[in-house]
Amino acid sequence: MLQRLFWNPAWNDALFVVSCAERIALRRTAHSINEIETRVRRDIHAAGKGGQAGTFQFRLVFVHYDGGQRVEDIVFLSHPAFVGDPF
Numbered sequence: 161m162l163q164r165l166f167w168n169p170a171w172n173d174a175l176f177v178v179s180c181a182e183r184i185a186l187r188r189t190a191h192s193i194n195e196i197e198t199r200v201r202r203d204i205h206a207a208g209k210g211g212q213a214g215t216f217q218f219r220l221v222f223v224h225y226d227g228g229q230r231v232e233d234i235v236f237l238s239h240p241a242f243v244g245d246p247f
Contacts, residue, residue, distance in 0.1 A: 173199070181220050185235050197241045204243050213244035 177199055180192040200218055220236040 184220060185222070188236070193238060197238065201241070201243050209244075214242075215240035216243055217241070 177196060180195045183189060183192040184196075196218060200216060204216065217238050217240050219234055219238065222233045222235055224231055224233075
């Protein structure tokens with residue numbers, strides 16, 4: 161139990177992605193954008209879709225409630241990024 165408190169790679173990676181998203185929302189940096197793109201690309205490959213050439217984009221959507229209404233604010237939309245084997 162104590163070991164999992166400090167060594168939990170999946171949780172640590174998820175926290176890092178949240179941190180990158182927060183940094184993008186506050187002040188966009190190429191580093192944070194590249195880190196999220198790298199993880200999305202890795203997830204696409206893990207799902208078995210990496211052999212298909214194409215592009216992807218990610219967006220950051222902040223959700224809040226205003227007067228009982230759900231409001232979604234798109235705070236960032238990435239440029240298309242390449243994934244897959246072009247040949």
